Amino acid sequence: MKKNKNRFVYIVSLGCPKNFVDTEVMSAALITNGFGITPVPDNADVYMINTCAFIPTAREEAEEIIREALKWKKKQARKRKIVVAGCLNQWDKEGIYRKMFPEVDLWPGINDVPDMGKLFNALFRGESASFDYATGEYLYDDVTPRIQLTLPHYAYIKISDGCNNCCSYCTIPRIRGAFRSRTIDSVLKEAENLIKYGTKELILIGQDLTAFGSDNNTGTLTELLTRLDQLSGDFKIRLLYTHPAHFSDELVKCLAGAKHILPYIDIPLQHISDKILTSMGRKVSRARINELLTAIRSSIPGVTIRTTFITGYPGESEEDYKLLKEFVKEQKFERLGVFPYYPEPDTPAAEMPDQVPPETAMERSREIMEIQAEISLEHNKKLVGTEIDVIIDSFTEDDVAICRSYMDAPEIDNCIYAETSADAAPGDVIRIEITACSEYDLEGIQKGIS
Numbered sequence: 001m002k003k004n005k006n007r008f009v010y011i012v013s014l015g016c017p018k019n020f021v022d023t024e025v026m027s028a029a030l031i032t033n034g035f036g037i038t039p040v041p042d043n044a045d046v047y048m049i050n051t052c053a054f055i056p057t058a059r060e061e062a063e064e065i066i067r068e069a070l071k072w073k074k075k076q077a078r079k080r081k082i083v084v085a086g087c088l089n090q091w092d093k094e095g096i097y098r099k100m101f102p103e104v105d106l107w108p109g110i111n112d113v114p115d116m117g118k119l120f121n122a123l124f125r126g127e128s129a130s131f132d133y134a135t136g137e138y139l140y141d142d143v144t145p146r147i148q149l150t151l152p153h154y155a156y157i158k159i160s161d162g163c164n165n166c167c168s169y170c171t172i173p174r175i176r177g178a179f180r181s182r183t184i185d186s187v188l189k190e191a192e193n194l195i196k197y198g199t200k201e202l203i204l205i206g207q208d209l210t211a212f213g214s215d216n217n218t219g220t221l222t223e224l225l226t227r228l229d230q231l232s233g234d235f236k237i238r239l240l241y242t243h244p245a246h247f248s249d250e251l252v253k254c255l256a257g258a259k260h261i262l263p264y265i266d267i268p269l270q271h272i273s274d275k276i277l278t279s280m281g282r283k284v285s286r287a288r289i290n291e292l293l294t295a296i297r298s299s300i301p302g303v304t305i306r307t308t309f310i311t312g313y314p315g316e317s318e319e320d321y322k323l324l325k326e327f328v329k330e331q332k333f334e335r336l337g338v339f340p341y342y343p344e345p346d347t348p349a350a351e352m353p354d355q356v357p358p359e360t361a362m363e364r365s366r367e368i369m370e371i372q373a374e375i376s377l378e379h380n381k382k383l384v385g386t387e388i389d390v391i392i393d394s395f396t397e398d399d400v401a402i403c404r405s406y407m408d409a410p411e412i413d414n415c416i417y418a419e420t421s422a423d424a425a426p427g428d429v430i431r432i433e434i435t436a437c438s439e440y441d442l443e444g445i446q447k448g449i450s
Contacts, residue, residue, distance in 0.1 A: 007124070008036040010044035012065050013149075015052025017205050017240065019086060020149070021140070021158045023050045026085065026116040028145035033117025037147075041072050046081045046120065051088035053175060055342050062088050066101050073103060081105040081123060085112070090133055090175040110136035110176065114144060136162060136177035142189040151393055153200045153427035154410060159187050159224065160206035164215075165243065167270075168281045169313065169341065169349040172207055179211055183218045188227055195233040200391065200427060202228075203238045203409065210246035222254045229258045237261045238409060244269060245283040247292055256299040262406045263303040265296060270310050272327040273320040279352070280313065286323075293331065304407040306335035311368065312361020313341045314352035321364055328371055334379055335413050336372045338365040373439045380414075380437035389450040390416055392428045403432070403444075418444040 009030055013023035026048070027037055038044050047069040052058040066084060073080045083106040088097060090110055098107055108119055109131050119129055139161045140146065148155050163172045164179040191202055206212065212221040228237060237260050244267055255261055271277050274286050296303055309324060328336065340361035343350035390403035393410065396417070401424060403416040418432045424446065432444035 006036070007034075007045040008038040008043055009046040009048055009120070010038055010041045011048045011050070013050045014061060014065065015050075015054065015058060015087065017156045017203065018158055018161070018207070019050060019052055021146075021156050021205070022086065022110070022113050024146045024149050025113050025140050025144060026050065027147040027149060029114055029117040030120060031117075031147060032145055033121055035117065035120060042075075045079065046083055047072050048083040048085060051084060051086040053087040053091035054171070055339065055344070059088060059091070063097075063100075066097075066104065070101070070103055083108065083120070083123075085116070086110065087175050089131070090136060091171060093133060107131060109133045111138045113138055114140070134177075135174060137180070139180050139182060141182055141186045142193070148194075148199075150410070151426060152198060153391065153393075154203060155194050155199045155201075156203045156205050157187060157190055157194075158182075158205050159209065160212055163207040164211065165208060165245075165283070166281060168279060168352075169310065169344065169347055171344045171347060174346065176207060179208065179215055181206075181212050181214070181216050181218055183216070184213075184224050184227055187224060188231070191228055192231060195231060195235050198427075199235065200429070201236050201238060203240060205240045208241065208243045208246065209239055210242045210248075210251065220248075220250075222248065222250045225251075225254050225258065225261060229254075229260045231260070235260060236406070238264055240266045240409060242267045244289055244292055249295070252292075252295050252299050255296075263300045264306070264406055264409070265300075265303060266306040266409070267292075268308040270308065271313065271316075271320075271324055273316070273323045276313055276316055276320050279315060280310075280349070304334040305331075306337075306409070306413070307333050308337045308339065309368065310339050310341050311364035312356040312358070314343075314349055314356060315354040316341075316356055316364075325368060325371065328368055328375075332375050332378070333372070334376075334407060336368075336375075338368045338372075340365040376414075377437070377439045380439070380442055383434045383442060384437055385434065387431055387433050387447055388444075389429055389431055390418065390444075392418075392420070392424060392426050392430065394426055401430075401446075403430075414440050414442065416442040416444055418446060420446040 013020050049065050051062040069082045073082055082104045084104050085108045089107050160181040162177040162179045166173050213219045272286050388405050390405050392401045392403050394402045401418045401420045403418050408414050429450045430446050431448045431450045433447050434442050434444045436443040
């Protein structure tokens with residue numbers, strides 16, 4: 001392959017796994033156009049940042065990384081280039097950041113993901129490029145070049161992108177565009193290829209997995225999972241980002257009877273007050289949520305449920321917050337996160353009356369996380385003295401294995417630190433005895449090979 005004068009790109013990928021898949025596709029586009037990828041900024045000719053813009057803290061993080069890139073560029077201003085890609089550009093319709101950081105050389109949007117190599121070549125030829133930042137329409141498939149940048153034993157499969165739910169607080173439809181699914185055959189081909197080359201954990205992701213197929217009549221999520229579960233090989237499937245309003249009884253039955261699907265369900269609930277759920281546009285009631293959680297727990301033994309909530313949403317009264325707090329105590333979710341509400345520009349919620357003071361929203365989120373810390377510790381204490389299967393992700397400098405159980409998604413949930421045999425390696429599935437715990441971490445010792 002012809003090289004671009006040995007030009008290399010240093011990449012920072014921000015935000016969620018869905019964004020990370022875009023980074024993997026962009027990396028492949030660069031490599032197939034002759035660029036190299038380097039983990040060392042000082043060895044790079046281009047500093048590329050794939051940004052997130054979902055909430056203010058994500059945009060602040062992007063700003064911080066851009067400033068780091070500017071310092072990097074100043075060392076060799078004539079030769080070095082900065083490219084800022086991703087959701088920030090889709091969010092920033094008015095070009096605020098482009099005016100704030102004129103030293104950045106390219107601001108490609110989401111629809112430019114597969115063309116990144118061509119854009120970089122044009123940049124070094126001195127050609128200008130313009131971007132319209134229309135809402136996202138791009139979605140990769142099984143024939144799109146993509147470099148797997150995760151650890152070799154797990155990989156993300158983005159089965160859909162965009163969102164049609166239009167929750168009143170959320171900018172995702174404006175950033176990522178309308179909901180769009182891949183075909184079942186496309187997902188199956190990607191999964192088969194990953195399994196063939198040794199991937200042990202396939203993580204299905206999308207803005208709303210449960211809406212899969214609703215746009216193109218390709219089939220439902222249940223049909224996709226049934227087909228995936230029929231594939232041969234030593235692998236597991238994990239689901240991230242399901243919506244309670246689209247969670248069917250058929251899906252619950254499918255998960256309960258599957259041999260490859262982990263008993264782990266990520267289902268952001270956001271609130272439990274009917275008043276707040278209605279205002280949020282969540283299309284689900286308190287009664288339905290309780291019914292669904294009961295069905296999941298009764299049908300899937302040992303299931304881990306991960307959820308998220310928003311505190312301080314406009315109009316959230318003390319009574320609404322008390323309902324949420326008591327719900328968290330009652331349900332004892334295995335995994336839980338809380339976000340204080342942020343009024344996002346151009347969303348209906350930002351214009352609503354009865355805005356809750358930011359400090360109140362933050363205090364409520366802290367209080368719920370304190371409750372959850374106690375719940376998490378309670379769950380972990382029950383594991384002490386038991387033996388469980390885990391997969392090794394990596395090792396500390398002291399050769400302690402950093403592991404995950406079926407209850408934990410990569411870089412999101414708890415970690416298990418285990419003493420292992422000398423020949424243990426990342427990707428190995430081993431059996432360990434849990435010997436100690438804290439609120440969010442566990443310790444153990446290897447007892448055998450699973």
